[in-house]
Amino acid sequence: MTESKKPSLKDPEIIFLSFFGVGFVPKAPGTFGTLATLPFLYALGLVKPPIILFIPLLIIATIVSCFIANVVQEKLSLHDPQWIVMDEVLGMSTAWIFIQKFDLLHLFILFVLFRFFDIIKFWPASYFDKEMKHGAGTILDDIVSGVFAGCSYLAINYFL
Numbered sequence: 501m502t503e504s505k506k507p508s509l510k511d512p513e514i515i516f517l518s519f520f521g522v523g524f525v526p527k528a529p530g531t532f533g534t535l536a537t538l539p540f541l542y543a544l545g546l547v548k549p550p551i552i553l554f555i556p557l558l559i560i561a562t563i564v565s566c567f568i569a570n571v572v573q574e575k576l577s578l579h580d581p582q583w584i585v586m587d588e589v590l591g592m593s594t595a596w597i598f599i600q601k602f603d604l605l606h607l608f609i610l611f612v613l614f615r616f617f618d619i620i621k622f623w624p625a626s627y628f629d630k631e632m633k634h635g636a637g638t639i640l641d642d643i644v645s646g647v648f649a650g651c652s653y654l655a656i657n658y659f660l
Contacts, residue, residue, distance in 0.1 A: 530588050587639045
């Protein structure tokens with residue numbers, strides 16, 4: 501980490517947490533972090549993988565992200581800076597687990613629902629966001645929002 505306690509894209513952990521620098525866009529980095537995830541999820545949907553194989557990878561990525569976020573936030577004396585968008589990547593990926601049809605419309609619906617729940621932060625997402633000062637709080641509020649978005653998507657898909 502740099503001595504100035506500023507994030508630098510020269511540091512691999514900053515590249516990772518900012519999702520290759522996407523988190524440093526000047527406006528709405530969370531939305532852009534979520535948008536940057538969509539091409540990967542769309543491509544994954546084209547392959548039509550068994551979702552059950554995606555879940556362990558998502559769990560491992562979440563644990564690793566919590567750890568890295570904690571280390572970086574402690575080094576930089578920060579809590580949940582906007583440039584960390586790996587939480588949006590993981591949250592949107594969590595919502596994607598619930599997808600019923602691998603097309604752009606369904607991905608767009610998930611995107612809108614995820615952004616809604618990520619911004620509103622219904623409990624327990626609000627608990628992780630405000631009360632948990634560990635790097636896990638930075639990441640897990642978006643995982644919860646992803647579950648809410650996914651469940652809402654299933655309800656919408658069922659009734660429509």
